[in-house]
Every structure is written in structure tokens, then in C-alpha cells.
Amino acid sequence: MEAVALPTALQLVASGDTGLSLEKRAALGSSLLLLKRDYRFERVWFWGCIQGVSGTYYIAQGLGPDLAAPRSRLYSLNCVEWNLLPPATEEMVKQAELLKGHFQGDPSFEYDSAGVNAEDNERFPDGGKELTITEEKRLVATIEQIDRAVGIxxxxxxxxxxxxxxxxxxxxxxxxxxxxxxxxxxxxxxxxxxxxxxxxxxxxxxxxxxxxxxxxxxxxxxxxxxxxxxxxxxxxxxxxxxxxxxxxxxxxxxKQYGYLYCGTGEKNLDLPFML
Structure with a gap:
């Protein structure tokens, strides 16, 4: 959702658990405007947040004139300081799809074959021993997955x-x-x-x-x-x-519309059995 429309938009989706306190909302209101200025984005969207075990990632997206062009994605742990995420590659997305469990809340945390199901290990060399992905890469890959599947x-x-x-x-x-x-x-x-x-x-x-x-x-x-x-x-x-x-x-x-994601970053694999 557009950063400038954030206060109104959060009220319209207030029935869901946005996980944003009044302090966090106030911090976003000012920091997103600075983000747009510093990175010279055409516009900035507040994408939402992914909750981890020891911290929460707050996500913003920067866009240029062409809305179909690849977006710049940034994350913050305090809604004030922002870090640019690397572009999501297909390899990152495939690896992130195999990881199960909550995010840790630490961008430098490294996942290995211990976080992958036994049957999925076979898809990687040496039974998954070569699989290493940082949480920062898992984060941007998960954002990419969600945007592809339910960004509307x-x-x-x-x-x-x-x-x-x-x-x-x-x-x-x-x-x-x-x-x-x-x-x-x-x-x-x-x-x-x-x-x-x-x-x-x-x-x-x-x-x-x-x-x-x-x-x-x-x-x-x-x-x-x-x-x-x-x-x-x-x-x-x-x-x-x-x-x-x-x-x-x-x-x-x-013209008021937008979407917000606030969750654990895990796909609901049980959905076919729930319907």
C-alpha cells in the first residue's frame, strides 16, 4: 500500500492483526518519506511485516515510473533504519520453498539441511549438505513468493x-x-x-x-x-x-486500494485439506 495512504489504509484493515503499535506507525510515517527521498524512488509502498522468533522484519518496496519493473525491497527491524535487500533469484526462491519453520529475526542467520525436510534433501547435492542460505536471502525470496501468489x-x-x-x-x-x-x-x-x-x-x-x-x-x-x-x-x-x-x-x-501482509512468512500447505 502507498506510504502516503498508510494511516488511512491501516484503519481499513484494522480488523486483522497488523502487529503495528502506535509508535511503529508514527515511525513509519516519517521514515518512509525519508526513504523515498534518499533513494529517489518514484513511490514507496509499505508491504507489511514478517514476524520472527526474536524480531520482526518490516518491509518496504521502492518503485520507479514503470510499475512492472523489478522493485527495490528494503527491510527494517525498528521502522526507522532501512537496509536494501538483494534481488530475488529463482535459486533463492526454490531454496526458500524448502525451508520450514519461523524466521529467526536475525538477517545473518544461516540455514542448512537441518531446516529442510528429509524427502526434500534429495533435491540438493550430497543430500542437502550444500544447501546454505542466509535469512536475508530467505526473506527476499519469501516476499517474492507472496507477491507472485497473492499480490493483487x-x-x-x-x-x-x-x-x-x-x-x-x-x-x-x-x-x-x-x-x-x-x-x-x-x-x-x-x-x-x-x-x-x-x-x-x-x-x-x-x-x-x-x-x-x-x-x-x-x-x-x-x-x-x-x-x-x-x-x-x-x-x-x-x-x-x-x-x-x-x-x-x-x-x-x-481509488483507495492496497494490500498488506502481516504473518510468519509460511505458506498454508494444509489449505487443500481445509476446503
């Missing part, structure tokens, strides 16, 4: 230019209340998969400038999202059951 935007909120860059759609005035209650009105902000499999007839009904992403209605397993009307039916809130702690909000007929 309302339909028509972003526009893709003929050159491939993505920008805010200035004509977007929010979804209607009827639209906002449908999963098909929300898109994954990541490389589309289902869109490529659509037939030419199905694609003919889509606007390539705004319908260039996959909608949530095709998510597997079905039922991995909940939609609720809150604040006297003035706010639509979506929550992910796959990544518990991910909350998305949208105020219909306005």
Missing part, C-alpha cells in the same frame, strides 16, 4: 502501454460495489499464466491495455480467498487463506 490489484487500476511498460490508469475511479464483490474483478500483479491459455474468442472480449493479467477466479485451489464487506459495507476486504496474513482492501467508487 483491482481490474483496470493499471494500464499497459504498447511499449510494454505499466502505469497507473488515470481514468480508474474504483470498482462499483457489484464488481468489487467478484473475484474476477481482481488481478494478480505478476506474469500471467491463464491469460496465455485463453482462446482467441475469449481474448476478443478483453481490453489488452487493462486486461493483461490473470484474475483471481482461476486460482487453485478454489476457495483460497475470502471476500467480506466491512465498515458498514463501505470497504471490500479480501483475505488469502494460502498465505495467512495477506489482506487486500478496496473502497468501491474510489
Amino acid at each position: 490489484i483491482p481490474r483496470r487500476a493499471f494500464m499497459k502501454t504498447p511499449l510494454g511498460s505499466v502505469h497507473e490508469n488515470r481514468n480508474f475511479e474504483g470498482l462499483s460495489l457489484m464488481e468489487a464483490k467478484k473475484l474476477s474483478s481482481y488481478f494478480h500483479f505478476t506474469e500471467p499464466v491463464n491469460l496465455k491459455n485463453k482462446t482467441l474468442l475469449e481474448k476478443a472480449d478483453l481490453d489488452p491495455s487493462t486486461d493483461f493479467l490473470d484474475s483471481l477466479e482461476h486460482d487453485v485451489p478454489q476457495g483460497s480467498w475470502t471476500i467480506q464487506l466491512e465498515k458498514g459495507c463501505t470497504v471490500v476486504v479480501l483475505r488469502s487463506l494460502l498465505w495467512l496474513g495477506l489482506t487486500f482492501y478496496h473502497v468501491p467508487m474510489t
